[in-house]
Amino acid sequence: DTAVSQTPKYLVTQMGNDKSIKCEQNLGHDTMYWYKQDSKKFLKIMFSYNNKELIINETVPNRFSPKSPDKAHLNLHINSLELGDSAVYFCASSQQGGSNTEAFFGQGTRLTVV
Amino acid sequence: AQRVTQPEKLLSVFKGAPVELKCNYSYSGSPELFWYVQYSRQRLQLLLRHISRESIKGFTADLNKGETSFHLKKPFAQEEDSAMYYCALRTGGGADGLTFGKGTHLIIQP
Numbered sequence A: 001d002t003a004v005s006q007t008p009k010y011l012v013t014q015m016g017n018d019k020s021i022k023c024e025q026n027l028g029h030d031t032m033y034w035y036k037q038d039s040k041k042f043l044k045i046m047f048s049y050n051n052k053e054l055i056i057n058e059t060v061p062n063r064f065s066p067k068s069p070d071k072a073h074l075n076l077h078i079n080s081l082e083l084g085d086s087a088v089y090f091c092a093s094s095q096q097g098g099s100n101t102e103a104f105f106g107q108g109t110r111l112t113v114v
Numbered sequence B: 001a002q003r004v005t006q007p008e009k010l011l012s013v014f015k016g017a018p019v020e021l022k023c024n025y026s027y028s029g030s031p032e033l034f035w036y037v038q039y040s041r042q043r044l045q046l047l048l049r050h051i052s053r054e055s056i057k058g059f060t061a062d063l064n065k066g067e068t069s070f071h072l073k074k075p076f077a078q079e080e081d082s083a084m085y086y087c088a089l090r091t092g093g094g095a096d097g098l099t100f101g102k103g104t105h106l107i108i109q110p
Helices: none
Strands: A003-007 A010-013 A020-025 A031-037 A042-048 A055-056 A063-066 A077-078 A088-095 A109-113 B004-005 B010-014 B019-021 B022-024 B032-038 B047-051 B072-074 B082-088 B105-107
Touching: A003 A088, A010 A020, A010 B032, A020 A031, A020 A088, A020 A109, B004 B082, B010 B019, B072 B082
Parallel strands: A010 A109, B010 B105
Antiparallel strands: A003 A020, A020 A077, A031 A042, A031 A088, A042 A055, A063 A077, A088 A109, B004 B022, B019 B072, B032 B047, B032 B082, B082 B105
């Protein structure tokens, strides 16, 4: 079974549109994340979220918003898409504390804004 | 703020040669250090973390607090090692997520 799954795998959309990327984890982890990988393969944290706290990377535009319907899901909503938003977005999850705090990643969503 | 530096954007070695991917970090506290690997168009996978001190696929990495380094090494490279390698750091309980280096693209030539 896939531990962290994202949908869709590919997303092509026009500038100005609003889109969502879904993420689900079946590991029972308490913390989920969104990362952005740009065209130069540079990975940067966007959000970190558990049921108590949302930590936002201050460089992320407020057009991006995470929404968590429950502990196993963290969706990413993007409003008014811009060309510069084109990237691969990775969802991840981990468990805070304990002996195994490894972060597990989804397969990524390749977003192309045209 | 913490930072992870991978000085080599691209590293090309021949099959059977030793490999060393460099990673330096800056953080005032005691971080957790990791190496993640990303094969072509696949998800990131954990390769090593300094806490476990284990060897995976022949790779090892030792945390050197004096030099603030966590270099990844393998004595004999194999073609299937070709991938992007990311050094990453986590602080505190991990709620802030991972801080990644810019990655090193390792190419193993036959």
